[in-house]
Amino acid sequence: MLAQLLVSSITAGAVYALVALGFVLIYKGTGVVHFGYGDQVTFGAYLVLIAQALFGLPFWPAVVVALAASVLLGALIYGGLMWPLRRASLLAQIIASLAVGTVLREFVRAYMGPSAWPFPFLLSPAPVAVFGVFVVPANLAIVGVSLGVLALLFLLFERTFYGRAIMAACDNRIGASLIGIQVSMVFLAIWILSSVLATVAGVLVAPLLTLSPDMGLIGIKGFTAAVLGGFNSLPGAVIGGILLGVLEALAGAYVSSALKDMISYGILIAVVLVRPQGLLGVLAMKKV
């Protein structure tokens, strides 16, 4: 029974991990915390539906159109919002990212209605028995993609020159530009990449959570996962996500399923107060 619980909870955890990866990517890459990312994930799923409705496309072509549109969206968010605000106060940047999320959410609420939409599964949602435990292929896809994205991003940041350039640009904009790295191009790339990742996450997650404008509240769970794992650590995002999923499932089973969410938020507050760098993150020191 415990084994089943753990296996199912890893699914939820993988969802959180996928969202958390997006947060950490943007933070590591540009130094900004994108509070509207959860809503961008939702928007990504809606893009598929909109593409189907507007152009009468079948599912997979619609996904391709959605991915293309999210490239545009990422560029738009960076060019229209984050770049103009690059020297604004932290407060303004936080509010701006909240605003982006709210605009996306309200747009789909107005355009597609406030109620839930069914979203097709990519893989079969029927459970398959493996060693006496039931596993759902659709959920496995989420876990697989999470790990795959992690591996890809990890390679990008740690092993390629481009990735190191991104880290440099994030740490020290002036220094990076002095050695020829065009910082704004780097940031643009990050925003586009994370936007595409958001759509991928949306497509995988929407069938699981049922698609509605408020699905973006998953963002705060993604946050908790990222904080738990360490906000500047990509592996941390995945570990944090899985850990959060497991903790939630355990709390739900042994404490109360109604208060499961509350316990997650409690975890968030506790981690932020007690160990803000999470499990794998590094604490930043402020020099006076």
Added chain:
Amino acid sequence: MSDTPLLNAENVTVQFGGVIALDRVSAAVARGAIHAVIGPNGAGKSTLLNVVTGLYQPSSGNVSFEGQSLGGMAPHRINRMGIARTFQNTELFGEMTALENVLIGLDRRHACHPLDAALHDGGWRRSEIAARREARQLLSLVGLAEDEGNLAAALPFGKQRRLEIARALATEPKLLLLDEPAAGLRAAEIEVLNRVLLDLRSERGITILVIDHVMALVMAISDRISVLNFGRKIAEGTPAEVRSAPAVIEAYLGEKGAHAFGA
């Protein structure tokens, strides 16, 4: 005159991860003295100020003020005990006027009851008038009387420096810590600064601990100088003693330079 130093740092060590910013530094500042701390960049001078004012906690060692240990005390409480400081990169309240910057330091002593403040009644009016009068006096002291209504961020650099000092004085310190007050000043301005500091000591009895590179200041007004290098104290004494100490020359000029100097 009591023999207990006003400020006593004993074997203070400050470590950030693997970096040792201060290594068992000891220094005693006598009451009424002007004590300078010099040393090459990165020697740990600002770190020492940060420890004294409570921004950093020492990894080991102790700092005491008037015999009382400052360990673990919050910076605002240390200030209320009588220690004030200025900053290397001025940390003025840029969106506030010069007068308001100084008022911040005076407000606590003139504070009215929150009810008075909410009603803007007589009690509030009286406290504001008294506070502003004292603030104007302090601005006059550093020669900023005409700038009282100007935004701090809009003041020229030299005036910002003086405003920092006026602001620090507003908290009625017994010990004033100055972090590179002469950096970027012209010769004439440095002379004015020297006179201001000497007057502060003679007329207000304020003890001064100053960090700087500018010898026109340090040599002119210090009673005693401590020299730091790589987080360690390498020399201490009167200006004349320090000027000719071999360790000091070597720290500033390097070994070859020291040989050239005949050390």
Added chain:
Amino acid sequence: MLARSLFAMVAALAFLAAPHVLAEFHLFQICLIAGTALVVLGLVVVTGFAGQISLAQAAFVALGGYGSAILATRWGFPLWAGIPVVAVAVSVVGFLLGQMTLRVSGHYLALVTMAVTAIVQIALIYSDSITGGAAGMPVPTFEIFGYALSTGGQLYYVIVPVTAALFLAVHNLNRSHYGRALAAIRQSETAAELMGLNVLRYKAAAFGASGFLGAIGGGLLAPLSTYLDPAQFGITHSVYFLAVAVVGGMASPLGALVGSTIFVFLPDFLQGFQSYLGLVFALLLLGFIVLRPNGLASFNLPRALSSALARTGDGR
């Protein structure tokens, strides 16, 4: 002095005349504006003055509304007494929340305050025996001095004076050494701390004030809407209050008033497009934060007006 007394007289006259001149719908809107402005004033204090981001305002509003309604329904505590009592209790909660700024700031503070709002909302939904759960609960009638106030035109006589009094108090406090201290903390916490200001205590007090104002606003808005629904008190609504503050301007109390007026009147301008209301709000927030982050109240006319009013009482 003269300008201020004149202004006060005109304002008093307008206040007394309005219910005889305006229709019930407009009086209702005035009450809505006043209540919302109080909530947003809380944000102006904690975010605009003290520089601390807070997404907990919806939680304070919820606690104020539900708290006073429950006191009235279960223990017969009249609303006119329950609202201030609950507001004081909520200000303590706010103060404790503010103590957390010792450990967190910026992004993490935004997250923590979001989590607090979410936790309060979940608690309200699951304590259904007390709060009616997801279905919500009706708000008892506001009774004072033997009068039962239920319409906008009636609640007007309570909501508007309370709002005016609190606005005046905050305006005055901001132009005293308390306001100076918050401004100093907003600009440089380090320098403020080193000048003897107990920065943590001030930040916690700012949070406490935002809790108090949010709860009073919530307590006053509840009888206006006659029904409390937990779905109205989520993170989205905290962002809504933030939007009002950004558009109106967070630098002064006037901003809360300006922003609230715009947001309350907006649905009227969107006659046939009610479903787009949320989108319009969101776009306003986005537009203002990029183009005019200081909000509307930072335009010259309101500032000239408020500084003219201020100069007369400055003590210079």
